[in-house]
Every structure is written in structure tokens, then in C-alpha cells.
Amino acid sequence: MRSKFRWLGWALTALALSLLLMLALALQGAPLIPPQAEVSAADVERANAFLRRNDPRLPRPGTQRTLVMPERDLNLLLNELMRRKLPGASAKIVLGAGIAQVRASVALHQLGLPLWLNLDAALRESAELPVVERLRIGRLPVPGWVARRWLESLRSRLDATAEGQLANDLVKSVQLRPAWLQLNYEWRDDTYGRMLVALVPQAEQARLKAYSDRLAELSEQPAAMPANGGTSLALLLPAMFELARQRSLPGGDAAAENRAALLTLALHASGRGLKALVPAARDWRQPKPMLVTLYDRDDFPQHLLISAVLAIEGGGPLADAIGVYKELADSRSGSGFSFNDIAADRAGTRLGLLAKNAPAQLQARLAGLQREAQLMPDVSDLPEFLRAQDFQNTYGGVGAPAYQQMLAEIERRLDATPLLAP
Structure with a gap:
């Protein structure tokens, strides 16, 4: 009996040390991506023109639509979304032929820690949405199959929300190209109303x-x-x-x-x-x-x-x-x-x-x-x-x-x- 308790103690100690090691590898003292520069009037003008050109409510034949977004505008949108949800966070996407490199930094200062959670991922184009090919959290490499499991779990939780259901019904596929991406989506008669309800x-x-x-x-x-x-x-x-x-x-x-x-x-x-x-x-x-x-x-x-x-x-x-x-x-x-x-x-x-x-x-x-x-x-x-x-x-x-x-x-x-x- 005493040997079982001793074995359990060693196992718990090893687990605790493993968790501490993972945290030490995952958290870093500096951001991988520096904070985004302030949005300029030119950025807003360009985004405004982009939205006017791609307003899905404009009458077009059929329900299948295509949106082409330059890498610069994609990064502007991504950082504004992160600014809303995660103050102090920043991100950058670099697009290539069939692949995208995504890097993000999240400050943990609100938790009283002078540390950063840095993410470095490679996404590969698939028949529908891009899939994770590689993921690194700080200095900690995460196997691709583990990252895909995490994202599948996250997507399942999002699909249970009105926003997730709408996105799932709306977006059909994403194509990755150097310096731009193409989003293929389906716009139905009730989509705008569903967007307002989700918002x-x-x-x-x-x-x-x-x-x-x-x-x-x-x-x-x-x-x-x-x-x-x-x-x-x-x-x-x-x-x-x-x-x-x-x-x-x-x-x-x-x-x-x-x-x-x-x-x-x-x-x-x-x-x-x-x-x-x-x-x-x-x-x-x-x-x-x-x-x-x-x-x-x-x-x-x-x-x-x-x-x-x-x-x-x-x-x-x-x-x-x-x-x-x-x-x-x-x-x-x-x-x-x-x-x-x-x-x-x-x-x-x-x-x-x-x-x-x-x-x-x-x-x-x-x-x-x-x-x-x-x-x-x-x-x-x-x-x-x-x-x-x-x-x-x-x-x-x-x-x-x-x-x-x-x-x-x-x-x-x-x-x-x-x-x-x-």
C-alpha cells in the first residue's frame, strides 16, 4: 500500500512539473507580433470602398457570392476584431499559394503577468475551410492532429451559437493566394435578418x-x-x-x-x-x-x-x-x-x-x-x-x-x- 502511495506521489509530482514546463515554454516575455499601428484615415477610406464594392445586399444573380480580400485589409479587419475581444492583442496573416501563416500575440498584463501568449500557425487550404498544418504556442510545438482536435471542438461550440450557425451556413470555402484570399459564400433572402439577430x-x-x-x-x-x-x-x-x-x-x-x-x-x-x-x-x-x-x-x-x-x-x-x-x-x-x-x-x-x-x-x-x-x-x-x-x-x-x-x-x-x- 505504501508503495502505491509513493508511486502516486511521484506521478503527481511529474505531472505538476510537466505542466510547469509547458507553461514556461508557452509563455514569453515579449510579443511575437508588436502592437498594431494606429488605423489611418487612408485605411478607413480603403475599407469603406471595399465594403461598398462587396455589399452582399446589392442585387446580383444567384445566391453564390465571392469576396476577394487583399492581405492588408484582412490584417486590418483581424486586428480590429482582436482589439474588441482581446485588448492589447495583435495579429498578422501572411498569405501564400494554398497556405497562410498566422501569428498572434496576446498580452497577459490584465492577469498581473508581464508575459505574452504567442501563437504561430500554418493553415493549409482544403475543400472547405483551411485546416491547421502546424501550430506553435510560444516555444511549445503542438502536433497538427492535436491542434485540429482543438479547432474541431471550438467549432462545435461555436456552431451551437447563432453567430456560429450563421457563419457555418454562410461560408462555403476559402481559397488562399499570395497577398489575397477568396471567400466563397451563399447569401440567401433571410441572411441579412439573421445577421442582425446574431449581432x-x-x-x-x-x-x-x-x-x-x-x-x-x-x-x-x-x-x-x-x-x-x-x-x-x-x-x-x-x-x-x-x-x-x-x-x-x-x-x-x-x-x-x-x-x-x-x-x-x-x-x-x-x-x-x-x-x-x-x-x-x-x-x-x-x-x-x-x-x-x-x-x-x-x-x-x-x-x-x-x-x-x-x-x-x-x-x-x-x-x-x-x-x-x-x-x-x-x-x-x-x-x-x-x-x-x-x-x-x-x-x-x-x-x-x-x-x-x-x-x-x-x-x-x-x-x-x-x-x-x-x-x-x-x-x-x-x-x-x-x-x-x-x-x-x-x-x-x-x-x-x-x-x-x-x-x-x-x-x-x-x-x-x-x-x-x-
Whole structure:
């Protein structure tokens, strides 16, 4: 009997040492892939054009569709997805003939460890989805058959979700080529509706309905319909975030409540309404038409709220880049480049990041919001409506010293706005 216990003790010790050795090999002190550079306005412009060209809702013959994605855009998309799901993570895909090399680094700093989990995998093209040919975690090689078992198990769990079922029905095959991939998918009449349901699950729809109902109540109050016809965002935000505060207690998800409040306001201010995102919202109580304003302008709330939602969903750099891209597009063909619009974008980005990272603190700050200047500083003196050539001649383009000086002035004013302070 004593020898059995001794054997068991040795076995447990060997197992523990093996696990420690595996951890030592798997975790590393530096990332394999450095953090991604900030998204540029050019990246956003290219992605926007790509989405317009490949919008599956456009009428085309048949249900079989093909999407060709350059390697650069694939990496941009991959890193934005990782930014949402795994803050501090980065990845890079290198495409070849029938094969793809995927490298990723995930920081473990949130666990209090100055370590990185680095993945290095080779994917091989198959008749349907690519399969794992090689996988290395840190310095630990993982046999291909083990990696494939892991992925099969992961895919089985994903298939049990609405998102997984949709992806399984949608994607038929992937072809890998040097510097680009081809995605073959099937777009049916119900696919778009299923995508919306997958993006906004029932629990989130119920949360959005609460804020839609609250906005409808506010739209019926006399204060929401002043003589000048505009409803100040500074009037709506405290009321919406008071509901967020109430729904966050006890034990609620304050960040999710903040997101729902901002998303409801953003879609209303843009004129689209929640029905653009949630088809079931057509049957909800509808807010009365309100022109949401800030400093008597209806474009400032749109800039601010949309940037806030983008900051929550995709992180600050993406929201900043989209704001700059819009202004550059306006300078070429629209109303012109406006630094005060950039200020509204930056204010919204700060608001969104606070809503996500300090949700209860933002709820408390907005409870004391009484004046528009508390939400966004006065930027009426900043240059606006600049044509592309005038913008280039005066400021040297995006990133030039004169342009950066204007951005620094915007940041200085935002820093002096207590509600938006970090």
C-alpha cells in the first residue's frame, strides 16, 4: 500500500512539473507580433470602398457570392476584431499559394503577468475551410492532429451559437493566394435578418427597448420641443444615463447599459432609429421626431454620438481615423474640412471610452450635466469648411506640424472639460 502511495506521489509530482514546463515554454516575455499601428484615415477610406464594392445586399444573380480580400485589409479587419475581444492583442496573416501563416500575440498584463501568449500557425487550404498544418504556442510545438482536435471542438461550440450557425451556413470555402484570399459564400433572402439577430441577441434587444421607451417619453415632454425646434443633447444625456444608472444597480452591467443608451441616441440623432439595427424595433414605442442639437447645430451630436459608439465598439484609434476620413472626404466633395467637427469626434471618443472603461463614474458625471459647455468646449473659432487645396496649403495635410498643432489645441480644450477628463 505504501508503495502505491509513493508511486502516486511521484506521478503527481511529474505531472505538476510537466505542466510547469509547458507553461514556461508557452509563455514569453515579449510579443511575437508588436502592437498594431494606429488605423489611418487612408485605411478607413480603403475599407469603406471595399465594403461598398462587396455589399452582399446589392442585387446580383444567384445566391453564390465571392469576396476577394487583399492581405492588408484582412490584417486590418483581424486586428480590429482582436482589439474588441482581446485588448492589447495583435495579429498578422501572411498569405501564400494554398497556405497562410498566422501569428498572434496576446498580452497577459490584465492577469498581473508581464508575459505574452504567442501563437504561430500554418493553415493549409482544403475543400472547405483551411485546416491547421502546424501550430506553435510560444516555444511549445503542438502536433497538427492535436491542434485540429482543438479547432474541431471550438467549432462545435461555436456552431451551437447563432453567430456560429450563421457563419457555418454562410461560408462555403476559402481559397488562399499570395497577398489575397477568396471567400466563397451563399447569401440567401433571410441572411441579412439573421445577421442582425446574431449581432443583437435577445437580451441586448430588451436592453435597447428600455432606452427606446425612455427616449420616447422624453420626446413627449415640453422641454424636448423648444421654440427653436432643436433639442439639446445636454438635456437628453442626463435623463438617458439616469436610466443607465438605475439599471446598473444592483449587480447590473454598467458598461452595457451605457452602450445601449449611447447607441439609442446615436441612431436617433442620425435619423435612422433603432429599427435600422433591430427589425423588431418597428413595433416598439417610437420617439417623436426631434432635431438633436449641440451649440444649435445638428451635426455636432451626430459626430459626438457616433464617435462614442465607435470608441465603445472598436477602440479610440478607429473612431479617430473615421472622423478624420469623413472630414477629408468632405474637403474633396462635400462641405469641407472642419476642425470643429474633429473636436466633436474627439469629444465623442472620450465619452465612449469613459462609458466603457469607467461606466459608473461617467453616469455620476452626467448626472450633473446642465450646460452644453460641460459636454463639449466651444469650438466655434476653429477653422471649418476648408476645401482640399486650402487645407493642404494651410496645414500641410494630415500629420503635418500645423495640423498636429490644431489637434493639440483641441485636446487642450477637451482636457479642460471636466466631464471628458480621463
